[in-house]
Amino acid sequence: MRGLRGKRILVAGAATGIGAATAARLAEEGVRLFLGDINEEGVRGTAERTDAGVARFDLADADSVAALVAAAVEHLGGLDGVANVAADLSPGTLGNDTALVDLDVAVWEQTLRANLLGFALVGKHAIPHLIAAGGGAVVNTSSAASWAGEPVRPAYAASKAGINALTRHIASAYGKDGVRANSVSPGAVLSETALATMSAEFQARMLAAVTVPRLGQPDDLAATICYLLSDDASWVSGQVWTVNGGGGFRD
Known part of the structure; x- marks a missing residue:
């Protein structure tokens, strides 16, 4: 892809799944990388495979987020891009995100x-x-949950819808300064976390709902x-790109 070689990019959330795959692809494109994740062992493994700088950070801790960006800038000598992929998908959080009448x-x-x-920080x-x-x-990184209207995970869905609004704000507020901002909204992706939690029956239902003959x-x-x-x-900004194998066509 044009213009990636030599760019200085931070991937926040790079221990496993989409974040790790993004780091690997960026490394192939000649990007200079700095990686962060709460899973220190996992992100250090990704960093070793991609010749990247690395730091442990907690997305829910404001000081930790500030330290991550500062470490990336110090290591890389500046910053040309950011991929926000981290999220709290822990059983204690996502697993207890139930119906609204049972709100915790x-x-x-x-x-x-x-x-x-x-993400805002x-x-x-x-x-x-x-x-x-x-x-x-x-x-x-957003999610199809931001618009699907699922019967559970309302907090997760609200957080992802907020990310889409945040993305458009960044594009609008800082576009004239040369900053572009976009979201990707994944459908069913067979990451390590998904494979550990998705039953074969659920995967079959997801596969039946897409037009491409495989899951992501x-x-x-x-x-x-x-x-x-x-x-x-370079002329794409303020967009939310749904990447889901053709499931649920939307305008």
């Missing part, structure tokens, strides 16, 4: 603190460096994220 305030607070405020600290570099790109792989999202970070997407 602590679950909602943790979900929004990590999945939405965490990455932007707060990264955008000045993107502007200083003459412009750059932010790619946020992390590499599918990695390719889209890399494109949106590249100069090939």
Whole structure:
């Protein structure tokens, strides 16, 4: 892809799944990388495979997010792009995100603190460096849950819908400074976490709902994220790209 080689990019959430696949694809494109994740062992493994700088960080901790961006800038000498892929998918959070009438305030607070405020804080600290570099790109990871109207996971869905609004704000507020912002919205992707939690029956239902004859792989999202970070997407901003194998066509 045009313009990726030599770029300095932070991938927040790179231990496994889409984040790890994105780091690998960016490394293939000649990107200089800095990676972060709460899963320190996993992200260090990804860093070793991609010759990247690395730090452990907690998306739900404001000081930790600030330290991640600072470490990336120090290691890379600046910043040209950010891929936000991290999310709190832990059983204690996502597993307790049940129907609204059973709302647990602590679950909602943790979900929004990590999945939405965490992304906003990455932007707060990264955008000045993107502007200083003459412009750059932010790619946020959303979810089909932001529009699907699922009967469970309302906090998760709300956090992802908020990410889409945040993305459009960044595109609008900082576009004239050369900063582009887009979201990718994955459908059913067979990441390590998904494979550990999705039953064969659920996978079959998801496969029946798409028009492509397979479910998604992390590499599918990695390719889209890399494109949106590249100069090939220099006129794409403020968009939410649904990448889901043709499931549920939307205008």
